[in-house]
Amino acid sequence: MEEIYFSITTPALLFSAISLIMLAYTNRFLSYATLVRSLHDTFVKTKEPILLWQIKNLRKRLYLTRSMQFFGISSLLLCVVSMLLMFLQITFGAMIAFGIALVFLIISLILLIWEIQISVHALKIHIHDIEKDIN
Numbered sequence: 001m002e003e004i005y006f007s008i009t010t011p012a013l014l015f016s017a018i019s020l021i022m023l024a025y026t027n028r029f030l031s032y033a034t035l036v037r038s039l040h041d042t043f044v045k046t047k048e049p050i051l052l053w054q055i056k057n058l059r060k061r062l063y064l065t066r067s068m069q070f071f072g073i074s075s076l077l078l079c080v081v082s083m084l085l086m087f088l089q090i091t092f093g094a095m096i097a098f099g100i101a102l103v104f105l106i107i108s109l110i111l112l113i114w115e116i117q118i119s120v121h122a123l124k125i126h127i128h129d130i131e132k133d134i135n
Helices: 014-046 049-087 091-134
Strands: none
Touching: 014 049, 014 091, 049 091
16 A cells, blocks of 8 residues: 655645635625624614515525634644644644544535525525516
């Protein structure tokens, strides 16, 4: 069996990618939070039922974004743990931590795909309403 090359720099390769992903997740979260506050204020004034649906949709997307952030941060943390274990010359433990970090990153990205699907569905409903008004 071929030996796998694993060094302290291997987990470090994910730092920039995970950092950029976390920045994108945080921006999504902040825009959703702003939108929820705005929809809430509008709902209090107008009581339009469609706003309740939008708020419910955003709640689901916020929970997904929070989960995406959790798994992304956990992935980054495990990369650091992996590097620490490599520094302490506990190679097998470092490889296990890095493997789990990769799995957490995959979960985070799968949740992102799910959240994007929900976002696209919400936009399709708005487009349909606009097309209905035009026709």
